[in-house]
Structures are given as C-alpha cells and as structure tokens.
Amino acid sequence: MTTIAKVKVPLLGVRVSPLRRDELLRHIQEAVLGDRRLIVAGHNLHSVYLWHQLPELRDFYHRAGAVIIDGMPVLALLRFAPSVRTGGVGRAAGASRWSTEHRLGSTDWVDGLVELDAVTRVTTLGGTPEAADAALKHFSSLSRRVVWQTIPADPWQAAELDAVCDRIRRHAPQILLIGMGMPLQERLAVELSQRLDVPVIATVGGALDQLGGVQSLAPRWLGSWGLEWAWRLASDPRRLAGRYLLEPPKLAALLLRRDR
Template sequence: MADQGWLQRWKTIMGRLRLVQDAADEQRLLASLCSAQRPTVLGFVNAHAMNLVAGKPDYCQALGAADVLLRDGAGMAILLRRLGSAPGLNMNGTDFIPKLLAAFNGRRVAFWGTREPFLSEAAQRCEVQYGVHAVSWHDGFAEVDTYLDLARQHQPALIVLGMGMPKQEQLAVRLAALDNPCLIVCGGAIVDFLGGKVTRAPHWVRRLNGEWVFRLLKEPKRLFTRYVVGNPLFLLRALRYARAPVHGVQRRS
C-alpha cells in the first residue's frame, strides 16, 4: 500500500510538469511569469525533489500546488525518456532564475534564504547586475509568520526563496494565499550562488550534466545522502515507475 502511495504521488507531480521545448518556448514562459496578475508559484523538480515526494505526502501536496513546475537535471531527463517523452530544455533554477531577475529589472524583489554575509551580498549583486530593487532580504530560518509579514510590508513583485526543500515549497503555499500579485520562486541554493557562498561548476562540467559531482566534491558531508544515496534510489524508483502506466506531462502552459 505504501509502495502504491509513492507511485501515485509521482504521478501527481509528473502530471503537473511543464516541459520547455526550445529557446522560444522559454521566452514565452519568461514573459508569462513576469506578467502574472495573481500570486504565482514557480517550482523546480529534480531527482532530490522526487525522492522527497516519494517519502513525504505533505511535501508532494506543497510541490504540486505550484502553478508552474519545471524539469531540473539529468535524472528527470532519464525518467522522461523512459516514459517516452522528450525532456526538453534543462530548466534548472541556477540558470533560469538569473534570467527571471533580469526580466524583473526595475521591480521590487525579496530574497529570503541562506545566512549573512552571503544574503546581503546576493541582494547587492542582483541590484547591480540585474537592475532589480531589493526591498527585503532575510535569512531562511525564521518562522513562517515572519515572511508573511515581510510580504505584506514590502509587496515585492518577485520573491526568491532559497531555503531548500521542503520548507520553501511549504512557505510558497502560504505566500500564495496573500492578496499580492507576485511571482514566488522556490530557488533552493540560488541565494547561496548569487551571494558567492557556492561556486558554479565549469561550463564543460555543466554540459556533461556533472555539476552535482562538482557540488558533492565541494560539500561532501552535506550532500552525501542527497547524491550518493539519493541518486541511485531515484533511478531505482524511476525504473519501477516506468513499468507503471505512463502518465502525461505538459508541453505548454
């Protein structure tokens, strides 16, 4: 019964996935996200997220509540190909969120996640590099009500959450319930990257889908379970899921 439970949860998330086919499709998505007239949640689905979905029904509910879910990483591409679907572009947040920030030039942005000094550094860098107006930055370890109060006070057009899974997705659900038309992005380690705490892998490593190996070598203690244990577990689940009835995914929003 529990086994069937995770299969159903995977079906839920796969059915919500929005595949981006090419650069033109990505531009249409950017334009849509930047012109949202209501609270809109953007999430990213990678192998780690799917492992959490398998074990945590409440996380599946929070992730599945997002308005747009994008495919992130080689693991998800493998799963989609096993299901007979073209995976489209790799829409990882580390690459896509900076494009969003550039598209929000001149608008109010909040950064909630990580710790100082990287948090302030991320906000300042984004103001200089992308021309956004950073109206709020706060570490990612406060109570939910703290962020709700900040959202009401500052009314940002874009909220970048860098708290990691599952906290950011659960907070996004609460933020989306506020009467403030904004884009809420579940960005994982993005604030760490923007603030210089974590460095990107070289381009050639990224082209080989090896950035996870680079990150593991940089932070082996923190990421061992996620990658060394989690990646094989995800692949085993992907093989099992692929034997179940194939479920469709969205190609267009």
C-alpha cells in the same frame, strides 16, 4: 492560479513542465503583467525522492503552475522511455522534442529576471545574513532598474513569519524567490502564497547562495553534461554525500517496491 502544461516522467511518476529559459521567463512576465498567480518549482532526483515520501510535497507540486526540469536524470527519463514495440529501451517520441536546454537549474534563469520589463521589485528569502548581503550585491550589480530586497532566513524561525510577511508587503514585490532546503522552502511557498499578494513565487534551493558566491557555483556547461552534481559533491561532500550517493539507490528501491 496559472498552470503550464505538464507531462509525466516515465518510471518516476512525477509531472514536469519542460521549459527552456526564455519560455519560463516569458511565462513569468505574463503572470506579472496579468497579475496572475504562478508558483515555479523544479524537479530533480532529490525532490522526486521526497515527493514519494512526503504527502505535503505532493500537494505542493500539485499547486505549482510550472515545474521545471532541474536534473539531467529527470530529463533523460523523459526523453528515453521503454519502447512498446521492442520491450527494450529505445528513443521515445519526446526524445526529439526535449533537448538539454530543457534542463533548467535555478541559477540558469534567476538572473534573467532583470531582462523582463514588467519586473521592477524582487524579494529573496533565504540564506544567512552574510549570504543575503552577498546575494544583494550580486543582483544589484545586474540592473539598477530592478530593486531587490533580500531577507535572511538561515536559521529559519517560524515565530518570525509574521514579521517576514510584513517586510515583504512593504516591498510589494512582483516576484518572491525562496532559497532554502526541502521541504521547508515548499512549505513556506504554500504558506506565503496564501498570505501575500505576490504574482510569482519560486523555490530556488541553493541558487541564492551560489549566485552570491557563498557556495561554489558549478560551470554552467556541466549542467548540460549531467555533471553538476559531481561538482557540488566535491565542493561540499559532508553536506551532499547523502543526497547524491545514498538517495538514488533508495529511490530506485522505492520505485521497485511501488511497481511490484
């Protein structure tokens, strides 16, 4: 299993692989060419909260070879750590190393798979049948060289796992993108990595729905300003209010209890 260097994020306790878009795509290309196994994951405040709550999620992130930074707060904490000399908050050594380009959401890099010469077959797993069709139209419009297979999985039925594995084997993809909620997509990533011979498996959350146009896709510049969450919250407040408004203070309280 391929592992890319990770660094620990102050306060949060998780480890990430600070990668730019071109760096992540290069690692994916190398994994495909070398027929090596690589699991790609991402960390934001939602995943960090669940990481502290669920042992199975900690196991998944331990298995993941690349853990990209999928949230500006995670990047900010990586860049600005407590200053040892002053006891206050100051510029850490990593502040000059990690830029906003290291904040990499799934929608920032997934389309780039068509730029990789080694990639000719990709499978996506997730979304309703309508969302899967929309994602297929989007991805197919990017390049005729890459053949995409989209498998709906909303709602997910565990009894269908064997049939899904058979469909994926017939397509023989070099890359499998799993777009579901957490921790279901991570649980499936581990299961499928053990049952299938796919070089690269990546968990991409709602990226498939967003790129297919089923969910609202925030302007990409909002990500570099740390405001993509506000766009998503305004677009779907009923579904995301708990994640963006309630989980951060819960995570802060959890971290305070841990440090006492």
